[in-house]
Amino acid sequence: NAGVTQTPKFQVLKTGQSMTLQCAQDMNHNSMYWYRQDPGMGLRLIYYSASEGTTDKGEVPNGYNVSRLNKREFSLRLESAAPSQTSVYFCASTDRAGAWREQYFGPGTRLTVT
Amino acid sequence: AQSVTQLDSQVPVFEEAPVELRCNYSSSVSVYLFWYVQYPNQGLQLLLKYLSGSTLVKGINGFEAEFNKSQTSFHLRKPSVHISDTAEYFCAVSRSGANNLFFGTGTRLTVIP
Numbered sequence: 078n079a080g081v082t083q084t085p086k087f088q089v090l091k092t093g094q095s096m097t098l099q100c101a102q103d104m105n106h107n108s109m110y111w112y113r114q115d116p117g118m119g120l121r122l123i124y125y126s127a128s129e130g131t132t133d134k135g136e137v138p139n140g141y142n143v144s145r146l147n148k149r150e151f152s153l154r155l156e157s158a159a160p161s162q163t164s165v166y167f168c169a170s171t172d173r174a175g176a177w178r179e180q181y182f183g184p185g186t187r188l189t190v191t
Numbered sequence: 192a193q194s195v196t197q198l199d200s201q202v203p204v205f206e207e208a209p210v211e212l213r214c215n216y217s218s219s220v221s222v223y224l225f226w227y228v229q230y231p232n233q234g235l236q237l238l239l240k241y242l243s244g245s246t247l248v249k250g251i252n253g254f255e256a257e258f259n260k261s262q263t264s265f266h267l268r269k270p271s272v273h274i275s276d277t278a279e280y281f282c283a284v285s286r287s288g289a290n291n292l293f294f295g296t297g298t299r300l301t302v303i304p
Contacts, residue, residue, distance in 0.1 A: 110291070112294075117296055119195075119294040119295050121294070122292070125291060133290070136291075136293075169234075169235075176223055176285030176290055179237045180227075181236075182236065183234050184232070184233055
């Protein structure tokens with residue numbers, strides 16, 4: 078039981094390049110989330126998926142797209158990377174939608190955009 | 192809208208000493224409150240949460256927090272810290288009916304031998 082896994086662990090992009098961050102969970106959870114973590118700003122929600130087939134914007138969705146590929150997988154895409162997107166990205170999941178649910182986090186992807 | 196303020200960005204404390212990490216929130220409605228811990232190079236994990244009921248909440252690893260509605264606070268405490276408690280601690284808030292959490296900026300706890 079791996080929990081929440083994220084790939085890659087590290088990535089360096091040039092401005093304007095695109096990439097997809099992958100997230101998968103093996104806990105049969107319904108809801109999944111993408112956050113970014115920046116120094117001095119805590120975690121901010123980018124997008125979330127309350128259930129398979131649905132996605133919603135969080136606090137900071139601009140410059141990102143998401144796909145809930147199936148119940149297990151939730152990917153985050155940067156179409157044209159910018160230096161402001163340099164951050165650590167965390168994926169999380171909960172068994173059901175609802176803010177009171179415990180969120181289970183992956184180990185993160187450290188992205189640098191030059 | 193909800194927001195969370197963690198008043199201390201860094202807290203150094205000697206091993207076996209007590210510690211309090213402060214968290215204040217702002218919300219006009221009923222809230223859910225959480226403390227998450229992030230060990231170096233890892234994702235976050237839940238320490239404890241307040242949903243309703245008793246205002247004193249006990250969590251893992253000997254931590255506890257007290258919900259104070261009049262002071263809109265949810266401070267985290269431990270009576271005696273260990274080296275292994277060195278980590279970053281995040282307070283988070285949400286409200287009934289919402290799907291997302293709002294996190295504070297974090298407090299880095301460093302336990303000194």
